[in-house]
Amino acid sequence: MTNHLSRVLVCLLLLIGTSFAHAAEPMKEWNFLVFINGVNNLDSFGAQNINQMEEVGSSDKMNILVQWGSAKNPNVQRLLVKKDNDKKKVTSPVVQNLGGADMGDWKELVRFVDWANQNYPAKHYFIVVWDHGNGWHLTSVNNNGTHIQDISWDDRTGNYMTTEQLAQAMAESAKIIGHKVDIYASDACLMGMIEVASEMQDSVSYYVGSQDVEPGAGWPYNTFLTKWAAQVDSLNSAQVAALLSKDYTASYNGGINGKRPVTMSAYDLSKIGAYEAAFAQVGSDLNKLSASDIAKAKMAAGNTKFFTNWDYRDALDFLTQLEKGGITASSFAALRSAQNSFVLSNDQTQDQKTWGVSVWLPSDDSDYSQYAERYQGLRFHKNSDWGSFLKTLNKK
Known part of the structure; x- marks a missing residue:
């Protein structure tokens, strides 16, 4: 009996010791x-x-x-x-x-x-x-x-x-x-x-x-x-x-x-709110363009640097391409400034020359219509209304 109790006590002590050792582990x-x-x-x-x-x-x-x-x-x-x-x-x-x-x-x-x-x-x-x-x-x-x-x-x-x-x-x-x-x-x-x-x-x-x-x-x-x-x-x-x-x-x-x-x-x-707001203003300004300038914007979108998928384009390069086509707005500078705050680090090998953020920018109705409905549910669209400009850009 004594040996049995001793073994039980030893087991209990071991279990307690293990429990305490685990609890004491530093985070x-x-x-x-x-x-x-x-x-x-x-x-x-x-x-x-x-x-x-x-x-x-x-x-x-x-x-x-x-x-x-x-x-x-x-x-x-x-x-x-x-x-x-x-x-x-x-x-x-x-x-x-x-x-x-x-x-x-x-x-x-x-x-x-x-x-x-x-x-x-x-x-x-x-x-x-x-x-x-x-x-x-x-x-x-x-x-x-x-x-x-x-x-x-x-x-x-x-x-x-x-x-x-x-x-x-x-x-x-x-x-x-x-x-x-x-x-x-x-x-x-x-x-x-x-x-x-x-x-x-x-x-x-x-x-x-x-x-x-x-x-x-x-x-x-x-x-x-x-x-x-x-x-x-x-x-x-x-x-x-x-x-x-x-x-x-x-x-x-x-x-x-x-x-x-x-x-x-x-x-x-933590800086994304200001960035989305700047995108919203750019989208709003572009939505007010005349039909002829929308055509220029569509051409600018097609000339913007893309990544594998034709509709994944560099956000700031789009502004550059718009300006090359004669389309300007004060909101462009605000978006560039907001992106500078939002992008903590933009790194690339020498032959890339990108600005660090891609955005959905379809310039073909088939690309746009395939994903437009889902895009409406994304947080970015809800905060920036970017999809409204894309709808205008891709009108037949």
Whole structure:
């Protein structure tokens, strides 16, 4: 009996000790959460990027946590990224196996954030969605037969996250962590758009995305995380967002990813209200143009720098093209000033020459009519009435 009671007491003490040890764990400064949807033809780059993360690994200041869906593995896994010296093999421990979780479901992203918050608490959150991206609207199939619809296409389930659902995921994430998501970023193509960023303005502080396509290798996680880790106590969220933007473009400007034309921008969403108001005034002024000047505006839109999709155009280049066609308004200067405040960092390789923000600018009725109804529901249109100008621009 005595031995039995002793064993019970020892077990109880161990349980109490474990409980106290867990409760006493200090909260870390940052959670870097990467939602890698490789259940498609980008799969090999997912392992490559995780190996880059393992060159740095989690620390006493930062958790690097990955939810990894792979075309080669039927089971979605959650990893706590640990430093290792093997650049070809992912060795970080699988801390949770999710079976056939749907990586195209926005609620799965929310569950990832909730799990991280419960098990690896941190003061600040940097959330990344990694996969194909296509800005605010869908394209059914590209030339290679690959589905690209909004973001995070899962080839197994056929599911993906719409722009609106991605915003829902950030809103739920903000509720979970008790404050705005410090940084949201897309390691995906064509996500540097005002329409996407606007949806998140109530739940995210800083937004990072590329106007142009991203090469398959994506971000240079090793160099970025190395620089961030070295300054983790001194960099604020705005500086981390800008660091990513600059390090990404440097990696393709003769850095570790060679030489490729790329763009990346970081936005301060606390300044988006003034930016949308400036867009509203530009749209209102353009809506008052004569029929002949509308024709000139349509030509200017067609001459504006675009990114893959004909209707994704650089916002400030549109103003430049309007001015070249003889159309001016005092609201143009206000929009340029508002964008300077809104864009925290606009980075690009030398051959790009962009201003950092794309906007929907269809100059063909078939492009406009395909998405016009959905556009009416977007936050950016509701705040700026931009869709009204687009309707005028695309009248038959």
